[in-house]
Amino acid sequence: MIEIVATGPLNTVQDLGRPGYRNIGVTACGAMDTLALTIGNILVGNAPDAAGIEVQTFPFRVRFSDRGAFALTGADCRATLDGVPLPPWWMAQARPGQMLELSPPLKDARAYLSLAGGVDVAPVMGSRSTSLRGGFGGVDGRVLAAGDRIATGAAADGFLPKDGFGVVPPAVALKDVFPLAEGGALVIRALPAGEHDLFGVDAERFWSQQWKISARSDRTGYRLSGDPIHPTEVVEMRSHGVVPGVIQVPPAGEPIVQMSDANTAGGYPKIAGVIEADLWRLGQARIGSLLRFVPATHAEAKVVETALAAYIADVRKTARLVRQALAAMA
Template sequence: MSLRVIKPGLLTTIQDLGRRGFQKHGVIVSGAMDTYSLRIANLLVGNQEGEAALEVTLMGPTFEVEEDCVIAITGGDLSPTIDDRTLPMWRPVYVKKGAILRFGRCKSGCRAYLSVAGGYAISEVLGSKSTYLRGQMGGYEGRALQVDDVVPFNGHSTILKHEWTESFIAAKWFVHAKEFLPSRIPVIRFLAGSQYEYFTNSSKLQFVDSLFKVSSQSDRMGYRISGPALELQHKRDILSEAVSNGSIQVPPDGNPIVLLADRQTTGGYPKIAQVITTDLSLIGQLKPGESIQFSQVTLKEAEQLYIQKEQKVKQLKVALSLALQ
């Protein structure tokens, strides 16, 4: 049981929630750029929420479905179709063997997540199926998908007994995407970074009062964002220290870098901010050229926002467990 790659798309990789516990050895975490979309894609097909899915970036791939299966697509809208019929997102879909699954024009967001019931039959490396491209580790042979790759999945025996004539059948119910993805310029909330006090007062104000744009020099390692140059009060030598997903470093040119899934384990640039966990998925859906705005919150507010978001996921899990019975 598998998906065969007809066209690979711009960047299609296998990702889960990351390779954790090895940063002290210099091994990066990787994982999905939009973890909420990945988790929901898995829940929709009855998987554990941390199971691996295909992360599809901007220009999507084309697959031949080589066995009946149940899939779900969440995240950015990359115009998915099956046999040239629009494929509804954010819901489970029964797909028939031989169907052609295509991703087309990017209508919104940047990354879509394709899950399959039973999960992809990919070996774990250090406890994760995530692909780390620079290290050629994990995923499908440590790289992005290519033409004629065959991506195996474990399948779901119960659906093989179901007979239908259409190339796919989508559930009538769905998850409301706007609960997890914004439809306008996102405001990214942050906590003060380790070196926040090193920056000038005018730079601190500009950071929250200005619009920044995502640079074309952005990837899974980090997003470079352009706007007013941020300045330190005095030049300082800073020892390299641990960085995390969402750390915002400011190099000498004054243009911030938001570190993301494939970030390095340590960094030596001053950090003005730390994006709160709740908003990391929003950054993962931004395209080069799109705008971004920042808003400072307290640690207590960040914790409350995290609890509220996780409660939504918990409620969704309960609703899905009833719907999938």
């Protein structure tokens, strides 16, 4: 059990999401950076579907009521446990009464707090993710508030090192696979979507310019600001299913990238769709930061996915090995 002592306004319980119900209009939700949540769960020995807390507003302070292991992944929030700094992407053990404090990150947008045993809230339609729009999942379908007490499930058996351990963050370990553009813009790979060619020469301007993530961006979607683009003709669009990563262009000409809380249906012309393996990086992009879209193919996306899966598998296996070896020496 932990108690939320202080929290910003938009922090929620999330797991890997609630896919499979888009056909009845239910948004998948889930962590914006599923990679960070996945690694957090590995570090504390949780199953991959365990829920954690997505922290995107600060300050965030929790007090541990019981002894328990936790992990912090994603954005480096210069976390401290009773004032002692913790490295990023790290698992540690808390004693009863200890206070964990997260400060606003200097880069990246969202941190994930994984608790051994996972956040114990009732799954709704197969997931513990909070659906703010639907008002269900997580803690009563709402954002976390000071005073909330969060229960955890039964922690898995197995040794966790007393001094904690962590991982080489994916931004470092996979830096060759997820490069930055010159000037620090995030390079996001995307496949041209249904109405791409309708944009004519504006399609080239979509790919060539840097887009800025506007302040009107959240878990639902990122509104991008830049030089507007317009289709050469107005087409009648019939409402159709969409997935996170779809880049739609409303009449004003500034694209919107749908994210984890995306509506299940869309009707604006869509110029491109972000490859799934780049969505976690987009989930860490901050308001005001710059993006460049790069056209990709399925084959290129597959290479990125494979590298990502290999990193996760490597962390899972090596973490288990290290825990077993340390247990044998303890």
